[in-house]
Amino acid sequence: MDILVTVPLKEHIREDLAQTFPTVTFHYEEAEHEWLEKSEVLVxxxxxxTESVVDRAKNLKWLMVASAGVDNFPLEKIAERKWLVTNAKGIHKIPMAExxxxxxxxxxxxxxxxxxxxxxxVWDRRVPQIEISGQKALILGPGTIxxxxxxxxxxxxxxxIGYNRSGKPSLNMDEMIQPDQLMDTLPKVDSVISILPSTPETRYLWQLEHFEAMKESAIFLNFGRGDFVKEEVVLEALHKKLVRHVVLDVFEKEPLREDSELxxxxxxxxxxHISSLSNQYIPRSIDIFKENLKRYLDEEKEYVNEVDILRGY
Structure with missing residues (x-):
């Protein structure tokens, strides 16, 4: 079986893959390489x-994405091909949380x-010092990260405080809220952290009214997807000083243009967009891939991090 790997891997990882899976031939090339048409798996x-890559991958059965997001993929075209799609969900939790x-x-x-x-x-001892002990944090998307x-x-x-559509309990949340409780909760929290994926339900979900409902002393952080809130809305909130500070790791368009007022x-x-980067990124991704490749070769039907491609996660 042939597997095309477009993720840059160090030599010791390549050697480990070759030794662990002797019946598999790994090709380390770009996606447009001729091996794309012959490979059964793309990492x-x-x-x-791209759409061109999907069209050319005639023999592909499994797409392994060494990251979490698939929202920029030609989703409908991939769904038509009925490929198995898995990702590296979960590997970002430690670096992003830190x-x-x-x-x-x-x-x-x-x-x-x-x-x-x-x-x-400048020797200035008047720098404000705030304790976070006793504060409340609202986490939008209390999943793995x-x-x-x-x-x-x-x-x-x-x-x-965790926020999701179902209101079902989530690990390490003292309480949970649902969408209809959001506006009542915002005035009570000291920080709002968005880790929501990009879906039809979450795109531009955050509006100026949400900033207006927050404490002026609160912090807003977006570490999920850039299309959760429009840049112009963030700028208006900053100009009006509706919150104390905004931290953005993701943006509507990346890289952020040089003339942006942000x-x-x-x-x-x-x-x-560096919060997920880590010296452990590749090793953790490959560990997931190796586990799934064992299951794939054994013709098992359950995989780690299988993605519903049309839902985007």
Missing amino acids: TYGNDV SMLAHILALSKGFPQIYDNERQK GSEVGRLLQAFGVHT WTMTNCTVSP
Whole structure:
């Protein structure tokens, strides 16, 4: 069996795959390579899965995405081919949760101002210091990543509130709310963290009225998808100082254009979609792939992180 891998892998990982699966031939090429037409499995980050690639992959049966999102794929075309699609959901939880917690702590302890004062050699002991212990955090999308940031926040004494459509309990959430409870909850929380995927239900879900309902002292963080809130809505909220600070790791269009006002807003932190990056990213992805490849070769029917391609997750 031939497998085309477009994800850059270090030599020791390639050797491990070859030794673990001696009956499989791995090809490390770009998606447009001729091996695409002969391969049964494609392992990719996903940014090279175009309509042309789908059309040419005549023998493909399984698409392994070494990331979580599939919203930019030609979904209907892939669904027509009835491929098995799996992803690396769950591998981002540790780096992303650490990043979110780091931003919340940094802003609460005045680190941006402390660092700026250091560069300017300013001795100023009036930098505001806020404790997060006893605060409330609303986590939009308390899944794998949300439950991990919930765990970390709880360790700091933060009361965690999870938001999903069903209201069903989620790990490391002190309480759960549903959409009809959102507006009543916003005035009570000190931080709002969005980790929601991009779906028809979540696209541009967040409006100015949501910022208006929040405390002026609250922090808003978007680490899910850039189309959760329009840039113009964020800018209006920042200009009106509806919240204390906004942290964005994702944007409507990436990279963020150079003339965007977000770069210069002192109450906004621009993070270039790096919260999920980690030195453990590839090893964790490959571990999931290896487990699924064993099941695939054994002709099992249940896989880790199987994706409903039309739902997007």
